[in-house]
Amino acid sequence: MKNNSKGIITVEDLSVTLNGITIFHPTAFSIPSGVRCAIMGPNGAGKTTLLKTMIGEIKPVSGRTLFWDMQILKCYKDIAVVHQQKDVDWNFPITAFDLVCMGVREYFNGIFVSSYVREKAREALRIVAMEEISEKQINELSGGEKQRVFIARAFAQEPKLLLLDEPFAGIDVFSERIIANYLKNFVDDGNAVVSVHHDLYTACDYFDWVIIVNKGIRYVGPLSEAVIKEYFFHVY
């Protein structure tokens, strides 16, 4: 069991600068377990930058991010990341099933893909209702189906923390509902979700915790409190 006395994610004195512009001044906050946390803010506020800094893709000027009081290198197996798929080659010869297999922790063990890995992948695909079309090549899927497959890959890892970058962007309502339902069930087991989210109207349905960002962290806490105190109004 991991010691999460401070929270599942603890950010300490994090300061980020990109191209000479300070995105975040030294900031500190923590996210507890069992919450679905949205990172929200207007365009260009630094939502994706914050997420990328937390996972180590962007090096901060100062400060650090701890997961269960540990550096990410020690606990990366329990963290699943679903980033925006801008750089993916959709014509690559890979099926949805193979893609989800990649997410299983034991996937890279051995030369061949074991039956255990395949079973885990099938389970993950069942959760996102993609089992029947899993043998299609990735390019044959719709936008929503593609997103579900990438999220299934994250599920297959059996993580304790899910970090998502705009998982609901550009997908159909059916896919959105499936993903949102799963995220709700996911946190009920004591796990956590942190997701960049852009839609104010659906935020209250899908999340219960929020980090409001606009050239700095403006608020971290329960979403209901942010709504009552009209933080969104001030930031947007």
Place this chain on the structure above:
Amino acid sequence: MVSLLFVVALIVALHTLLGALTVPIYGALSIDAIGHTIVGGIAGGFLFCHSLYSPIIFIGAIFSVFAMYGVVEFLKKSNHISVDSALGIAFSLFFSLGILIISLCARSVHLDLDMVLLGNIEYILCDIVELPFFSISVPKILGPLSVLLLFLLVIHFFFHKHIVAILFDEKYAKIRRVQPWILRMVVIALNACGVVVSLSAIGTIAIVGVVITPFLFFWSSIKRYHLFLIYSVVMNILLSFFGTAVALWLNLPIAATVALFLTTIGFIFIIVRIFFTRVKLFRYNLK
């Protein structure tokens, strides 16, 4: 004739497998860039050892390719230089330096740039060695080609899953601690070795033709990467045999004719596929 076809098959298989790794990571023009860069490496190596047969030439060529990619990575840091421009600048730098060195310091030596860029497969068949226990003569080039091909097959077999993860979604592979930089280094080294080894037989532009043809046929139409590799190698070898036959029949340079034949068939295939898909006579599908 048999040894010619065998050499052609080996070269085509090697570069098809290499291309399947290189093109998704570095793009299809990187092989052309490597070929041009190697001129600088060979010239630089020659400056050190003043001999065309020294292994320093080989080391210089490999080193220049790594240096070229180092320059590309350095230039990519600028927001105003695209990856393609960085590649164009980097290989032109090494190529120009190579030509200058050759013109200034190696005029008396027969460092034939035509051979470097265009190749001459007919010539390498004359450069033979006798195998000690089998008492048969084989072209010298078969040795290094076979070693490289074997090495590549081993990599594809043992690290297939890692390769697919990196080629498809490098960011995710990094998160899973798969270390894409190792594959990148290996691909650069293998490409440099592959181009240097087969340079005397087949020029770099012909290699580009061999590499790009499987993508014309199978990219976005095949479900699995290992099937893509198998189909690509088999198809490329068969087509290159036809291309060799055409070259011998018309008395044309073999390497250029094979590459032209491959790319022409590939292009015709694309047109036919679009035509038939549009009129819905059949859906081209290897699934």
Place this chain on the structure above:
Amino acid sequence: MFIESVLLSLLCTSLFLGSMIGCVSAYCVVKKQGMLGDIMSHASLPGITFAFLFTKSSSPLLLLLGGSISALLSGIFFLFVKKIAPLPKNGALALSLSWFFNMGIIGGAIVQRLLIEGQGIVKHVFFGNFVILAAENTHWYMILSFLLSIFFIVTIKYQKVMIFDEFFARTRIPYLYYFEIIFLCLTVIAIIIGLQAVGILLMGSLIITPGTVARMITSSYEKMVFLSIIVSIFAFLIGVFGVYYFSNIPSGPIIALFPIILCIGTHIFGILYSSITGKS
């Protein structure tokens, strides 16, 4: 006296050639078609070799006409393949390069086999020979380069709209398609004239580097075109003096190296500047 007149002729040609190449470079770099320039210069080889084969004439104008046709065809071929075939990065460029250049090699082999007189001129196109530019038709190259440069400068505002937002441009410029074809043709003409000095193998770098240097220094398209012209003119002038003092070196590498070194130097300066001042 003769050498001085040749030198003067080359210097004048450099000015006009440099300005034309600078304009084209700025356009191609911003449009992210620098490598297309490289492919088109390689693709001029079959046009040159087959023009020589069919006409048996070593007249530069005829050869260049052949080269222009094949370079233009390669550009159209690339745009067509890019539209219809799902290929990975630069796949369409690689296909165009491979098809046309290998065709050129075959043409060159046939030329060599037939032992046609005057075939040495075909070899010069690989690495460039500035002296050919001074031999004849220089005044045509200068006039053409001048007109091209003026056309590019006059149509700057159209280029800006076309490159930045093509969809919007289609709504505002009624004959946008024809503009694009015209610019493609002008790029081909610039490449074909320039490759006599620089060579088919290095002409691509001269399409990429002056525009890249200019882009690193300024964000304004007009200033970028102007800077690109300056860099390009200097590259050609250095090529002229290089060939004058080192007659055994082909002019291509000398001309190509200056903007490359300038590009790398500007990048290094940019890094040092931002690390010292903290500004980008």
